Amino acid sequence: MQNFVELLKAHGLKSTFQRVQILEAISICGHKDIDEIYNDVVKLHPTISLATVYKNLIIMKDNGVLCEVSVSGKKSKYEIKKEDHLHLICTHCGSIEDFTLEASFDKIVNLQDFELQKKEINLYGICTKCHSQKAS
Template sequence: METNTLELKEYLRNHYIKPSTIRIKILKYLMENKTHPTVDEIYEALTDDIPTLSKTSVYNTLDIFLKKGVVAIVTIDEKESRYDIDTSIHGHFKCENCGKIYDFKVFVTDLEEEGIEDFEINKKSIYYSGICNKCKTQGNGSSVL
């Protein structure tokens, strides 16, 4: 999805975030690459376009995006945090072979929680792992991660 700078600036303003070159570029990357990227992937993708970019700037921008509800953090394993521009309720499946993360629909109203009826739930996360269909059909069904 190609997004223009004016739309991105407006999107940031609507989330009470002051637009800056770095914030606009990171938001554009996330909107056009819905691959659940890591900080390193975002940094590597944008350093040619923004030579002065630092990983600290990427972390700080993503932290602001998290606080303002622009992105969600996806932590399927302890080794890495990934960022998802889709903040709607949905599940994630991580392939143990290729490492790709797939989104899938979840109907949270169908889930039953017992023993926490009086709790205030602020977030629900559903994570699956296994072998994706692509790796399975290519015969790459054994885990390499």
């Protein structure tokens, strides 16, 4: 359990009951999509609006508190930002497990007790073309 009040302030965001509840909900299992988050928070705070959850997920993502995990064919999951890591995503039950390792990719794949079906590696950044345009 982290101190989410401080986490929010450290990123320049006001700490509100709703934001802390959203972060609490995510931290329970590490990854949740918006419906799971809303369903969790609404139990503790029945008047919360789904739009509030949308807005706060976006603002917390933009300010580096959260990361969005794009999952093929499903709604994005959100996780509290931490160092880069792998996601082992089960195509059957949808569970996501984190896996931090600095080994080579082949090593990772062979080590796992996980029936691998698909590897998805996306590197986000600024491409050469955009980089040179920014400089000029």
